[in-house]
Amino acid sequence: MFVYTANIKPTVMKKFLLTLAFAAFCSLGARAQATAYEVDEISQCMYEVFDLAALSPVILGDQNPDEYSVTFFTTEANANANTAAITNPQAYIINGWQQTIWVRVENNANGDYDVDDFIISMHQGIEVPEFDDVVTCGSFILPFIQWPSLYYTEPNMGGTPLQSGTAITTSQTIYIHAVNGVCNDESSFTVTITGNGPALVPPNPLIACDEDGDGFETFDLATLVEAIESIEGIDGVTVHETFIDAENGTNPVPSLSSYISPVMPQIVTVYIRAVAGSGCITILPLQLIVTECNLTGNSFSGTVKYDGNNDGCDGNDNPAAGVWVSYTHENTTYYAYTDANGYYEFTNVPDGESYVSVEAIPGFNVSPQSMAVTFPGNDPIDNDFCITAAAPVQDILVYIYPSTFAVPGFETAYVVVLQNLGTTTVSGSITIQYDASNLAYIPSPGFTQSGNMLTVNYTDLSAFETQYFYFSGTLAAPPALNIGDVITFTAVANPLTGDANPDNNTYVLDHQIVNSYDPNDITCREGEFITEEQADGYLHYMVRFQNTGTFPATNVRVEGILDDKLDWDTFEPINASHNYQAYRTEDNIKFMFDTINLPDSTSNEAASHGYVIYKIKPKASVQVGDTMSAQVGIYFDFNTAVITNTYNTTIETMAIDAVVKETFALYPNPANNSVNIKLQDTVNAGVIITDVLDKTVLKSQVNGEVTLDVSALNSGVYFVTVQAGSTHATQKLVVK
Structure with a gap:
């Protein structure tokens, strides 16, 4: 949807190219002076394609379109020079959220022209909550909703506005509407009052955890049903898996004392149908929430540090980030990944003795090699590990990844990551070669530009340290770039001389051009098809998420199951948009963003996004034709999981x-x-x-x-x- 208004008013600036005699002649009857009539700002809601040509009648006013031409430009200089006109004004893609467009009206006969400008802008959308239909006796109390969402008795903010907490006593449709500038959204639900009877309050959610890890959990619904049946005036209560079944009284849940609910999604809604003696019916939604189990209450944590001067780890030594720490209990091993501060933590540790160790790191020694923890009664105080270098090794790794989608005509951003995998401190530079014809570089801190090459210097990169560098640019608009095109970046980390693994000093990113997108998704950098040679290396996955709700998310959790054709032991988190903890137990992976406080998109769109990147290798046994799938669930607080797309990567035969x-x-x-x-x-x-x-x-x-x-x-x-x-x-x- 787009909205524009026009106000016809001559502009001041004119180009008089007529002779005095001809001007006098025109004043007697014929009009030759060109006029560009003013257009007010054009605003659209979450739609980046503008039809500028549709404005021509407004811009021309009373001038004959057969005698005057209308042309659009992106700069005033081009409009005056009549060069570099917008080639497809019927489908112009805005550059950013707001842009000034210049219009030139020209007399086809004598070349007289006039230039004026107007603004086009695109606004963020807005979402209102959606409620199930309600069937109840007596009355229904409107739940609380957050402004700018409001209740109305008719669509499009019509009828009577209603406040949260209003009692609805007659059957009707309730509308929820919200407006944000030119953007608006609306939902509705039906309240059916079936007669007089006891007023029933929706029950609190039932919460349980997946104790045996089988992906299912059993709920006791019988106790709740018995409590509702004991209310005076209620003759019968049944539970149904869908609202329609509850409304029709069909397909009741047969075994109320042991109802099995899958863990995915995390929240399942069932519907309670209560029939009063008067015959009126109330349908109550009941949420079944499955949470992470912490049955034992046992936990331990610690830090891993790098002793760079070989005098023992102390408060002056650097943390060892990105190190796998594991503990083994009986025949099961659990993994955690140290964060930027070298911190790791395990919760829900089983009773009994477990053994903790740091995974072997080539070129380094770890002390102690392992330690025992015992619960209950022997909670250890010191669970820290100290890493020292076995021999001097230089090994730096560079990679580059996008932090935004590549949408033609919009700004896109990239992160360059430099890691020291060796034991020596290194200084040097990173060069990034890119397609300057399709990306207009935006000056970024620390970078210098020369043609199609960016350079950034780094200093004193110590062992286990990671440094990040950020740059951005504006992508060319169609037809230069279109959906499906690829823009390539090549990052090279110097120095190369003396590096133990020069292959990881270079990284090539192929960033695919997209348009409108689902903000919660998973992609594989290597693409949907790989060769047998590529199957010997890592696959790099990026999970993007966005809080599209109406309130900030305190915690975000990303969970997934690794494909059985992947080598689970090679799983390695790379980076994320916010502080996180990463865990793996066999094929189960989990990223915890505790206290992320991710803003909702309606209040702060730019800050409502997040991402996490990990890599993993296929098994050595994979062959041509094998497909590896990736999908995750994204949890915002206690809401139902947002299930991403399934991304398939297939080992292709040779074309x-x-x-x-x-x-x-x-x-x-x-x-x-x-x-x-x-x-x-x-x-x-x-x-x-x-x-x-x-x-x-x-x-x-x-x-x-x-x-x-x-x-x-x-x-x-x-x-x-x-x-x-x-x-x-x-x-x-x-x-x-």
Whole structure:
């Protein structure tokens, strides 16, 4: 829906190109002076496509459209010069939330023109609560709802406004309406008063936990039903799984004392049907809430630190973030991931003896190697671990990921993450190559720009430390970028010399262009199809969530089940938008955002978003045709889980046009003086080697196999591209 208003009023600025004599002639009858009549601000609700052409009649006023033309521009300079006009004014995508548009009205006969401007803006939407229909005896009390949502007796804020707490005594439809600028939303529910009888109050939710972890929980509904039956005037009570069944009195729940409810979703609603002696019927919703069990009440926590100066861990040493800590009880192992402060915590620890340890980290020693905790009666005081370096190792890792969706014409943001996986402190720089033709870089703290290259420096990156760098830019609008297109970023962390694992010093992000989206979803960076070679590496998943309710969420929890074709032991959280704790028990993963206080989208849209990123490898046994699925449930406080989409990633067979990509071999890598390039024997291809600045440093041809001399190249990262016809493939090459 969009709304605009127009006020016809000549603007002051005019371009007089007529001679005095011709002006006099025009004053006698014919009109030649062009006028752009003013248009008030055009506002739309959550719809970024504007039909500017529809404004032409307002802009022209009384001028003949056959004699005058209307053209739209994004700058005043272009409007005056009549250059770079908006090519598709019928479907113009706004750049940001508000934008000034310039319009030029021109006399087709003599070129006289006038220029004026107006504003287009897009506003955030608003959501009102939705209630089930109500069937009751006597009266119904309207529940409390938060402003700006209000009750009305007719649609579109018609009829009589009603306050929360109003008693409804006659059957009618109640409407809930809210307005936010030009945006509005409405829901309705029907209140049916079935006659006179005892007034029944909806019961409090029943809360239980999944004690045996089987995904189901049993509720005793019989006790509640007996309590309602004991109320004077009530003749019969049944429980139903749907409102329609309760209304019709069909399909009652047969076993009230042991009703089984699935854990997913977390909240299930059943309906109680109470029939009074007078014949009137009351239907009461009952929520069944499944919470996380904490049966034992046992918990322990601690910190993991890195002793950089080998004098024992103390308060001056850095925390070891991102370290797996586990405890084993009998035959089950539970995992937690240290946060940015090196902190870990386990709750609901079983009674008896358990053994705690830090997962082995190559190149480091851990003290103590393990410790025992016993409950009850032996609650340990010190559960801390100290890590020291076994030998000096330089190993830095870089990756880049988007923190927003890539919507054409809008600003998008990215996070560059640098981790020190080695034992030595490192300083250097990160370069990011990007498509400058489709992304207009917005100056960001710490970054410098040169052409299509961004550079940011880092200093004193110590072991286990992670540093974050943020930049943003505005994506080109269609037709330059369209849904399904990809914009690529290549991040390279320097120095490369002496790094134990140069392969993780480079990261390539392919960010897919989207449009309107579900704010709660899961995606895999590698995409819906991967090769057998890619199946040997990590898959990177991002879960995005947004509080689209009407009140801030105190806690957020993300839970999921890992696919059985994934190697669960390789699961590793990477980063998140807020402080979190990560846990894994076999194939169950959980991210806890306690006290996140995530704002609702109606009061603070920008801050209502969050995300978490993790990576995991497929099992070594996977093969072509296997599909790995990912789906999670997102819980905002005690609300029903928001179940995301299911993202499927399939190992694909080799397509004919992918022969070059699949048979392209590059060795040795890293290389010293020479490198071999090998393709399928029947393939002839051109070879181009470029540096990280996209500068071509070497060209050649390959017919099956070729050896290239790279001794003249400086040490660093290069990209080798082979192209046969319309097919090309690129691999990274490290020259020592």
